[in-house]
Amino acid sequence: AQSVAQPEDQVNVAEGNPLTVKCTYSVSGNPYLFWYVQYPNRGLQFLLKYITGDNLVKGSYGFEAEFNKSQTSFHLKKPSALVSDSALYFCAVRDINAGNMLTFGGGTRLMVKP
Amino acid sequence: EAGVTQFPSHSVIEKGQTVTLRCDPISGHDNLYWYRRVMGKEIKFLLHFVKESKQDESGMPNNRFLAERTGGTYSTLKVQPAELEDSGVYFCASSRLRGTGELFFGEGSRLTVL
Numbered sequence: 001a002q003s004v005a006q007p008e009d010q011v012n013v014a015e016g017n018p019l020t021v022k023c024t025y026s027v028s029g030n031p032y033l034f035w036y037v038q039y040p041n042r043g044l045q046f047l048l049k050y051i052t053g054d055n056l057v058k059g060s061y062g063f064e065a066e067f068n069k070s071q072t073s074f075h076l077k078k079p080s081a082l083v084s085d086s087a088l089y090f091c092a093v094r095d096i097n098a099g100n101m102l103t104f105g106g107g108t109r110l111m112v113k114p
Numbered sequence: 115e116a117g118v119t120q121f122p123s124h125s126v127i128e129k130g131q132t133v134t135l136r137c138d139p140i141s142g143h144d145n146l147y148w149y150r151r152v153m154g155k156e157i158k159f160l161l162h163f164v165k166e167s168k169q170d171e172s173g174m175p176n177n178r179f180l181a182e183r184t185g186g187t188y189s190t191l192k193v194q195p196a197e198l199e200d201s202g203v204y205f206c207a208s209s210r211l212r213g214t215g216e217l218f219f220g221e222g223s224r225l226t227v228l
Contacts (some may be wrong), residue, residue, distance in 0.1 A: 046217075049214065102159070102215070
């Protein structure tokens, strides 16, 4: 069975500072990894994904994430946070040998303060 | 290209009543998924259609939930009779049959059972 853990319910950061939202995963095979963002009263928006290749992937709105196989992690990062980045962030994993289903973490609320 | 659309955006019903949620996927997307988020917890998988066929319905909580996708286009999710614990946000997502895995989500249907 596949699973995702987002250990922080909330992350607070000052505008202009770097941010990290943590994610660890567990799959039996090779993972496809995703980050989604949910702004208030909106649906989930795709941010970025890791399928294969370079461990550092870049996505929308200046976000990036680093795949670390040994630590089974896929932390989301941004060098300089904006107040408009405040939202709910979900990490998700798909085991490529176990169908198309995505398994999501519990979500992390990012609060960026001016 | 239109995104995934869901209707209604919010439904308030009493326990024991019936509600039907509708999802229109992105045109050409054969994969259609239903997920739900209850009480701010993880986004949980409910089921997966490939065209009109149920590929995986392992996440359906009980037989009060019925999903259909007649003709392989839009899908409906009926809850009958609704219980208090069914309250949450129901997300629909779609993807191409042979894509790299990211799902495109609708804005969700918030269900409140009183």
